[in-house]
Amino acid sequence: MTTVADPKAPRPPRAKPSRLTTRGNTELYGWVFMRASGVILLVLIFGHLFVNLVAGEGVKAIDFGFVAGKWASPFWQVWDLLMLWLAMIHGTNGVRTIVNDYAERPGTRLVLKSLLYLAFVITVVLGTLVIFTFDPCPSGSPADLLPSFCTAS
Template sequence: MTVIADPKAPRIPRSGPGRRSTRGNTELYAWVFMRVSGVLLLVLIFAHLISNLVVGEGVSQIDFAFVAGKWATPFWQVWDLTMLWLAMIHGTNGMRTIINDYAEKDRTRLVLKSALYLAFAVVVVLGTLVIFTFDPCPVGAPADLLPSFCSDI
């Protein structure tokens, strides 16, 4: 016969008599982060969608020149960078939780989490580089390859 412990029974402290363990706070912080970042992402994403799709000419205005014009200002660079970083950390943390919950073998968990962290690092580094080094009119580029608005410069 299997006996299931009473969930309302007092827990036995792990660290010694009457002491509380501080291990496991990482998961609490990850849980809180997911809630806070989710709310921030909602604000960032909806403001992004409204400013790009509702204000102005709508989706027909979005082209290379539109993105180049947006990323010419530090405000939009920081806005998009914040969205990128927050979304990637939020998504990576969620996938980490899923891997921890469903991967039964330690080796499988290690491989999946390593691939996850590698993908995170590649996307964040490349995305950050693109946002801050984007130049629609590079010096020395052939004129026939440049957008039409670069000839004015």
């Protein structure tokens, strides 16, 4: 017969880490970053949703020409870049915290965090490249699909 420990019983105290093994204020800075980036992300995301869905003709107006017109402006490139970077750092930090809390084995924790950081780097690099190398006027495209500022060639 298997016995289950009383869930209301107090847990044995954990051994306190020595002063030499603490990581300083890294977790505090991560906690503060999560709060600040969350507030900034709310502004960025709701601004993005307002411009893309509420202002103008709504979701039916979002097409290649709409995105090309937005990304022709450095303002919107920086806006979307900030949104990408903050969302990815915010989400990666949150998942890192979850991995640290729930992955019990150090090897499992290392593999999960390595995959997490790899996914972060790939997404941020590709997203940044797309934002800054996007050509709003690709040659050989039908004129009706190009934004108004492109000259048909």
